[in-house]
Amino acid sequence: xxxxxxxxxxxxxxxxxxxxxxxxxxxxxxxxxxxxxxxxxxxxxxxxxxxxxxxxxxxxxxxxxxxx
Amino acid sequence: xxxxxxxxxxxxxxxxxxxxxxxxxxxxxxxxxxxxxxxxxxxxxxxxxxxxxxxxxxxxxxxxxxxxxxxxxxxxxxxxxxxxxxxxxxxxxxxxxxxxxxxxxxxxxxxxxxxxxxxxxxxxxxxxxxxxxxxxxxxxxxxxxxxxxxxxxxxxxxxxxxxxxxxxxxxxxxxxxxxxxxxxxxxxxxxxxxxxxxxxxxxxxxxxxxxxxxxxxxxxxxxxxxxxxxxxxxxxxxxxxxxxxxxxxxxxxxxxxxxxxxxxxxxxxxxxxxxxxxxxxxxxxxxxxxxxxxxxxxxxxxxxxxxxxxxxxxxxxxxxxxxxxxxxxxxxxxxxxxxxxxxxxxxxxxxxxxxxxxxxxxxxxxxxxxxxxxxxxxxxxxxxxxxxxxxxxxxxxxxxxxxxxxxxxxxxxxxxxxxxxxxxxxxxxxx
Numbered sequence: 001x002x003x004x005x006x007x008x009x010x011x012x013x014x015x016x017x018x019x020x021x022x023x024x025x026x027x028x029x030x031x032x033x034x035x036x037x038x039x040x041x042x043x044x045x046x047x048x049x050x051x052x053x054x055x056x057x058x059x060x061x062x063x064x065x066x067x068x
Numbered sequence: 069x070x071x072x073x074x075x076x077x078x079x080x081x082x083x084x085x086x087x088x089x090x091x092x093x094x095x096x097x098x099x100x101x102x103x104x105x106x107x108x109x110x111x112x113x114x115x116x117x118x119x120x121x122x123x124x125x126x127x128x129x130x131x132x133x134x135x136x137x138x139x140x141x142x143x144x145x146x147x148x149x150x151x152x153x154x155x156x157x158x159x160x161x162x163x164x165x166x167x168x169x170x171x172x173x174x175x176x177x178x179x180x181x182x183x184x185x186x187x188x189x190x191x192x193x194x195x196x197x198x199x200x201x202x203x204x205x206x207x208x209x210x211x212x213x214x215x216x217x218x219x220x221x222x223x224x225x226x227x228x229x230x231x232x233x234x235x236x237x238x239x240x241x242x243x244x245x246x247x248x249x250x251x252x253x254x255x256x257x258x259x260x261x262x263x264x265x266x267x268x269x270x271x272x273x274x275x276x277x278x279x280x281x282x283x284x285x286x287x288x289x290x291x292x293x294x295x296x297x298x299x300x301x302x303x304x305x306x307x308x309x310x311x312x313x314x315x316x317x318x319x320x321x322x323x324x325x326x327x328x329x330x331x332x333x334x335x336x337x338x339x340x341x342x343x344x345x346x347x348x349x350x351x352x353x354x355x356x357x358x359x360x361x362x363x364x365x366x367x368x369x370x371x372x373x374x375x376x377x378x379x380x381x382x383x384x385x386x387x388x389x390x391x392x393x394x395x396x397x398x399x400x401x402x403x404x405x406x407x408x409x410x411x412x413x414x415x416x417x418x419x420x421x422x423x424x425x426x427x428x429x430x431x432x433x434x435x436x437x438x439x440x441x442x443x444x445x446x447x448x449x450x451x452x453x454x455x456x457x458x459x460x461x462x463x464x465x466x467x468x469x470x471x472x473x474x475x476x477x478x479x480x481x482x483x484x485x486x487x488x489x490x491x492x493x494x495x496x497x498x499x
Contacts, residue, residue, distance in 0.1 A: 004269040005276075013273055017280055038245050042410055043288035051280070 011058035014051055021048030080164065081153060083229040084146035087171065087222045091139040094218035095132070101211040102128060104204060105189060114198040120188060127185040134178035138222065141171040145229075165233045165247075168226050169254055175223045176258050179216065180265060186212065245289030252282030300438040303455060307375055307448050314341065314447040317363075319370055321347035323452045324493075325465035325472040326371075328392050330355040335390065337377035337462040339474075341451055342369040349471045349493055374452055376459025383463060386410045391466035396421060399467040403460070426472070428460055430486040439479050439486075453477045457488045464490055 005013070025045035105124070110116075145167040152161070189208070194200075234247050256278025263271035321342025328334035330352045338359050340350050350367055362370055384390055386406045391399065404417035407430070415432035435456065443449050452458050457477045465472040471493035478487045 002267070004263055004267045004272045009269065009273075013276060017277070021284065039285070039288045041412060044284060047284045047287060 007058055007061065011055060011062070014055035014058060018048050018052035018055055021045075021051060024048075078153070079232055080149040080229060081146050083225050083232070084142040084149070084164075084168070084171075087142040087225050088139045088146070090218050090222040090225065091135050091142075094215050094222070095135055097211045097215040097218065098131065098135075101208060101215060104208050104211065108204045108207075109193065109198055112199045112201055112204055114193060115196045117196055120192045120196055123192070124185065124188050127181050127188065130181040131178055131185065134174045134181060137174040138171045138178070141167045141174070142226070145171070161233050165230055168230050168233070169251070172223055172226050172230075173254075173258060175219055175226070176262065179219055180262060182212075182216065182219075183266070245285050249282045249285035249289065252278050252285065256280075256282055297437060299435065300441050303375065303438070304441055307442060307445055307455075310372065310375070310452075311445040311448045313370070313372075314451065317343065317370060319343050319447070319451070320345035321369065321451075323374075323458075323461075323474045324349050325374070325458070325461040325474070325490075326355060326359070327465045327469045327471060329469060330471075331359050332356055333359075334392050337374055337380050337466075338371050339374040339452055339458065339461070340364070340369055340371050342367060344368065349473070372452075374455075374458035374462060375448070376455040376457065377462060379455060379459035380462040380466075383407075383411075383459065391463045394467050396464070396468045399463060403463060424492045426464060426490040426492065428486075428488045428490070430456075430488075432484050433486050436479065436483055436486070439483075443479075449477070453488065456486070460488060461490060464492075468492055 021044055025041050025048055028039060028041055028044065145164045148167070149161075149164050152164075230251065234251075256275045258275075259271055259278060260275035262268070263275050319341045321344050324340045324342075326338045326340055330350070331338060336359065338355075340355065342348075342350075344367075347367060347369065350364070350369070354364065354366060355371065358364060359371055362372065364371055380391070383403065383406050387402055387410075394402075400419045400421060403419060407413050407417045408415070413434045414430045416429075417431070418429045420427045420429070433456075439454065442454055451474070453461065453474050454477060457474065461472055461474055473491045473493075475489040475491055476487075477489075480486070
């Protein structure tokens with residue numbers, strides 16, 4: 001059995017997820033109130049950046065695949 | 069538990085028992101469907117062969133075992149919660165939660181086995197001469213849809229029970245975010261497994277999303293929160309003692325936050341308060357070597373560790389530096405970031421420096437609750453300021469390398485904003 005997603009699909013998903021995480025980190029506290037937020041805003045932002053880096057890695061892999 | 073919220077506790081017994089009932093009804097529909105395959109289909113030229121029969125029976129038994137598993141864990145969960153209900157406590161509700169998660173996984177496995185069985189009926193059996201006819205297909209589909217609908221319903225009921233358990237779960241021992249995170253990870257893992265099995269890319273995206281958010285919640289939701297009133301309760305007695313000390317010593321002068329130049333230990337935080345109301349700033353030679361004593365004879369005053377000293381150190385830790393190694397511009401730029409982004413204490417913070425005057429404005433400050441009580445401590449509040457004001461005062465003295473006097477601290481009328489004024493030493497000397 002093969003996994004139903006290829007590298008391109010994962011790349012797209014990583015891009016969308018990183019945007020979602022970064023937007024969440026920016027609007028989370030304003031939306032639900034700083035006193036009630038149970039997520040650490042900085043950590044959500046770090047997670048968003050980590051996912052964005054993974055997206056860039058997939059792009060780099062794609063470029064390498066095209067070049068070689 | 070009964071006395072506090074009887075409807076929730078009863079629900080945790082009734083919901084799993086209703087799942088047992090749903091399993092019984094779904095088994096009824098499944099047996100009807102099985103009867104169609106083993107009787108009706110032979111009328112439509114199906115030829116018996118062990119080749120398809122063994123695969124069919126294997127999946128059929130797996131479906132029945134999965135359903136038995138769902139019924140068993142839900143029954144045990146209901147009995148467990150009934151025992152807890154009678155004992156009037158909600159200790160270890162995670163036992164019931166784990167049982168329900170196992171039940172949901174068993175139901176998911178049941179759906180997977182049923183899909184394999186459907187592929188045998190709608191695929192393999194045509195190779196054994198089966199002729200399609202709506203006469204057998206419609207009753208088959210009706211029973212299959214009813215069976216699957218009931219499975220979805222019982223999973224929904226189990227999920228509702230889990231939500232109830234998380235709702236009543238005490239946050240003393242475990243953070244709710246962790247429970248939600250693990251549920252997301254489990255659900256994500258299950259969906260990914262099904263996506264892998266059936267090659268469904270949409271399910272794979274959904275499963276990856278669940279797993280990602282589960283991991284984010286585990287990573288970002290690991291802080292423990294306490295009520296704001298706890299903070300006031302904990303710090304108030306020490307502030308009250310300091311207030312009585314200043315009252316007894318009749319210290320009427322301004323508070324000066326001491327820069328490293330005045331101290332033997334550069335990283336220490338100290339504040340000097342003169343006994344005389346018009347007392348000026350001290351000289352470094354008067355303080356150095358005496359900073360660990362409380363009473364100072366020449367000039368007459370007291371040296372204390374300000375209430376916000378630990379907060380200053382926490383801010384240094386969060387910024388990854390020492391305030392003695394940075395300048396005022398760095399503090400002006402980075403301290404608001406530490407307050408707003410790292411500690412999430414305020415919506416906005418601004419430090420304005422105008423010659424010798426420094427004004428710190430904090431908008432929508434999270435810890436405003438403590439001001440109501442602290443403001444009753446006249447000496448501390450008017451001379452040193454709140455713990456936050458003294459923490460910022462220490463940071464200003466360390467980074468500027470000069471004496472900083474506390475001038476004023478004002479809470480806005482709406483009670484959410486804070487304005488703190490300081491002055492640095494050079495201006496005091498000119499005066």
